[in-house]
Amino acid sequence: VPVQFSVYTVDENGEREHPWLAEGALDPRPALADALLTACAGAQTVLAYQAEFEKSRIKELAAALPDRAAALLDLESRIADVLPVVRDFTYHPAYGGSFSLKKVLPALVDGLGYDDLELADGASAATLLEKLLFDSASLGAEGVAHARSVLTKYCGRDTYGLVRLHARLW
Numbered sequence: 001v002p003v004q005f006s007v008y009t010v011d012e013n014g015e016r017e018h019p020w021l022a023e024g025a026l027d028p029r030p031a032l033a034d035a036l037l038t039a040c041a042g043a044q045t046v047l048a049y050q051a052e053f054e055k056s057r058i059k060e061l062a063a064a065l066p067d068r069a070a071a072l073l074d075l076e077s078r079i080a081d082v083l084p085v086v087r088d089f090t091y092h093p094a095y096g097g098s099f100s101l102k103k104v105l106p107a108l109v110d111g112l113g114y115d116d117l118e119l120a121d122g123a124s125a126a127t128l129l130e131k132l133l134f135d136s137a138s139l140g141a142e143g144v145a146h147a148r149s150v151l152t153k154y155c156g157r158d159t160y161g162l163v164r165l166h167a168r169l170w
Helices: 029-038 051-064 068-078 083-089 101-108 124-134 140-169
Strands: 002-009 014-021 047-048 079-081
Touching: 002 029, 002 140, 014 029, 029 051, 029 068, 047 051, 047 140, 051 068, 051 079, 068 079, 068 140, 083 140, 101 140, 124 140
Parallel strands: 047 079
Antiparallel strands: 002 014
């Protein structure tokens, strides 16, 4: 079940980030779908890295939310993947044999990696996310606010990084 996303829009009005993170253990899919559709409204193309993952989640949302299925599938059809461009037309020794965004981004976009983040890897993010959603009482109010902040920054780095990577490739 998807519980978080970050959309970064770039248009004639500038750049804006649209982060979303579920609260609590209730089913977040209806609220997530609505927020995602709102964040992507008007976009002709939605870029993703390893887009098949994103597309699969959106198809699962469409199956679970029939009243939003048409809009979700329309969104899914507009997703374009940056990974094949990177994999087929670039290479840098700093990739270390990997085409993950965590390796590609700092190699191709100066000063933009993950080392400056408090939370910098997917496994740690998943662990913190689970605690936030299912055991937030153990974190306390300050801990919940902190967890939400670091998770949003981590997710947002991928999104903002993809915007900068796209600009670099262009």
